[in-house]
Amino acid sequence: DAKTTQPNSMESNEEEPVHLPCNHSTISGTDYIHWYRQLPSQGPEYVIHGLTSNVNNRMASLAIAEDRKSSTLILHRATLRDAAVYYCILRDGSNSGYALNFGKGTSLLVTP
Amino acid sequence: ETGVTQTPRHLVMGMTNKKSLKCEQHLGHNAMYWYKQSAKKPLELMFVYNFKEQTENNSVPSRFSPECPNSSHLFLHLHTLQPEDSALYLCASSLPIGSGGATDTQYFGPGTRLTVL
Numbered sequence: 001d002a003k004t005t006q007p008n009s010m011e012s013n014e015e016e017p018v019h020l021p022c023n024h025s026t027i028s029g030t031d032y033i034h035w036y037r038q039l040p041s042q043g044p045e046y047v048i049h050g051l052t053s054n055v056n057n058r059m060a061s062l063a064i065a066e067d068r069k070s071s072t073l074i075l076h077r078a079t080l081r082d083a084a085v086y087y088c089i090l091r092d093g094s095n096s097g098y099a100l101n102f103g104k105g106t107s108l109l110v111t112p
Numbered sequence: 113e114t115g116v117t118q119t120p121r122h123l124v125m126g127m128t129n130k131k132s133l134k135c136e137q138h139l140g141h142n143a144m145y146w147y148k149q150s151a152k153k154p155l156e157l158m159f160v161y162n163f164k165e166q167t168e169n170n171s172v173p174s175r176f177s178p179e180c181p182n183s184s185h186l187f188l189h190l191h192t193l194q195p196e197d198s199a200l201y202l203c204a205s206s207l208p209i210g211s212g213g214a215t216d217t218q219y220f221g222p223g224t225r226l227t228v229l
Contacts, residue, residue, distance in 0.1 A: 043202045043220030044155070045114065091216075099168070100218055102155040 004088045009107040012078045020073040020106055022088030027068050030093040035062065035073050036100070037084040044087065044102070047073065051093070083110045115139040116221035118203050124227045125193065133188040133224045135203030142208040144186040145218065146178060149200040161186065162209040193228045200225050 005023040012018040024033065035047040048055055048062045050071070055062040061074040075082055087105040116137045125131050137144065146158040160168035161180040175197075177189040186203055204218040 041222070043114070043116075043204070043223050044218075045220065046217045049217075099157045099160075100155070104154055 004090060004103055006086070006088055006103065006106045008104065009109065011109045011111065012075075014080060014110055014112050015077050018075040018078045018082070018108065018110075020075075020086050020088075020108065021070065022072070023070045024088070024090055025069045027090060028092070031090040032093050033062065033064060033068075033071050034089045034091055034100070035060070036087045036089065036102070037082075038087070038105070039081075039084045044100075047086070049091075078108075078110045080110050080112065083108055114219045114221065116203060116205055116219050118201075118221035118224050120224060121222065122225045122227075124229065125190070126229050127193060127195070129193075130189070130191040132190065133201055133203075133226075135186040135188075135221055137184055137186075137203075137205040137219070137221075139205055139219060141205040141219070142183045143206045144180060144183070145204040145206075146186065146188055147202040147204065147220075149202060149223070151199070155202065159188075160209070167209065190226075193226075195228050198226055198228045 032049055032051050034049040036044040037047050038044040048057050048060050050062045050064055054064060063072045085105040085107050087102050089100055119134045123131060143162045145160050147155045148158050149155045157170050158172045159178045164180045164183060175192050179187040200223045202223045203221045206216045206218045
């Protein structure tokens with residue numbers, strides 16, 4: 001799977017929007033972009049995924065660059081409960097690859 | 113609550129002990145996974161089962177022995193572990209492998225925090 005690059009950590013104020021970037025310059029045309037997050041003392045949880053178009057769900061929005069070499073996870077109003085490690089993961093849609101290749105992710109700190 | 117439960121949540125064992133980790137999913141999935149998360153390292157895939165058949169063993173030492181008696185239950189049997197095996201062991205489940213491809217979502221349990229003395 002192609003590699004992703006994320007900042008090690010970011011900080012945000014509560015109730016402010018948060019933009020978490022991910023670079024994936026070697027992405028292939030069949031790679032889906034997935035985001036998971038891991039809250040303290042919990043297992044990872046799915047956040048959102050997309051292929052080419054921007055996506056919205058109840059948790060977040062995913063903005064995908066036109067050349068697909070980068071994407072941004074957007075939390076519209078950060079809460080203290082959003083403090084977690086956020087992982088950007090590419091999954092190849094051309095095969096039934098099942099492994100999630102977690103990198104180090106971005107540790108998000110949310111301050112009151 | 114993700115629909116995936118793991119027991120015990122914490123386990124301390126000596127190097128000569130034998131113990132088992134249990135995972136149960138209530139989501140109707142047919143694929144189940146074991147991951148290992150060591151301190152300051154990314155999650156590592158250990159084993160994958162699809163319809164009770166093991167489809168992946170990611171070069172895991174034989175002191176870790178998985179068992180999948182049915183699609184809802186997954187065990188990880190541990191024996192003669194080393195201190196470096198201390199980690200968070202996570203179980204996950206998903207739709208059958210290949211059914212959704214790269215859009216599949218994996219649902220994780222809370223993990224078992226294992227300490228080997």
